[in-house]
Amino acid sequence: MLRTRVKICGITRLEDALAAIDAGADALGFVFYPPSPRSVEATVAEAIIKQLPPFVTTVALFVNESPDQVRAVLDQTGIDLLQFHGDESPDYCNQFERPYFKALRMSPDIDVVAETKRFASASAVLLDAYRAGIPGGTGEAFDWDRIPADLSKPLILAGGLDQDNVKQAIDHVRPYAVDVSGGVEAAKGLKDSFKIISFMNEVSRAN
Numbered sequence: 001m002l003r004t005r006v007k008i009c010g011i012t013r014l015e016d017a018l019a020a021i022d023a024g025a026d027a028l029g030f031v032f033y034p035p036s037p038r039s040v041e042a043t044v045a046e047a048i049i050k051q052l053p054p055f056v057t058t059v060a061l062f063v064n065e066s067p068d069q070v071r072a073v074l075d076q077t078g079i080d081l082l083q084f085h086g087d088e089s090p091d092y093c094n095q096f097e098r099p100y101f102k103a104l105r106m107s108p109d110i111d112v113v114a115e116t117k118r119f120a121s122a123s124a125v126l127l128d129a130y131r132a133g134i135p136g137g138t139g140e141a142f143d144w145d146r147i148p149a150d151l152s153k154p155l156i157l158a159g160g161l162d163q164d165n166v167k168q169a170i171d172h173v174r175p176y177a178v179d180v181s182g183g184v185e186a187a188k189g190l191k192d193s194f195k196i197i198s199f200m201n202e203v204s205r206a207n
């Protein structure tokens, strides 16, 4: 049985990227959304990515960004995978020369099944907590019972995960992957290597 895959998001420092990799993370997320304290410049992400060992997926996260800026970041960094965390349409997401996954925020009225089907070309869907006016990184969990069974795409579970609840989340939801940011931080944008290790240990215990 394969371990649930793990994406650690909001990487801003090489030391945090290497700590995540050493602990077994499968993917690293770089936030290109300036209002976030976890946002990085493309030059910083490029410098970090150049020093990573192989076999780690890099993810660029955007929120309703201009296509030119998305392409500029891809050209600068060579990042592997796109994460769209805003109100992007399927046509918008499909225009780039990269695979992508779509983040769906669990608003009270969302139809997860329909939204998942709408992004037919997405490699996965990420389900995240919803808080009005905040696109993501809320540090809040949502009701996992709201997740439909047998979605038509691999599910990445996000929102308020940490070492204390991630085993329960995996046992309950059985996602393809989990995504964490705040739950492994000492402060916004600064990861805590001990929290990362504890989180990864709990993920391993779940499988």
Ligand SMILES: O=C(O)c1ccccc1NCC(=O)[C@H](O)[C@H](O)COP(=O)(O)O
Pocket: 009, 010, 029, 031, 033, 036, 037, 038, 039, 061, 063, 085, 128, 135, 136, 137, 138, 139, 140, 158, 159, 160, 161, 179, 180, 181, 182, 183
């Ligand atoms: O992390 C952010 O600051 C952020 C800002 C704007 C849009 C998305 C953002 N993060 C998206 C992620 O994939 C986070 O890892 C996800 O929302 C979970 O965050 P957390 O609840 O802190 O684990």
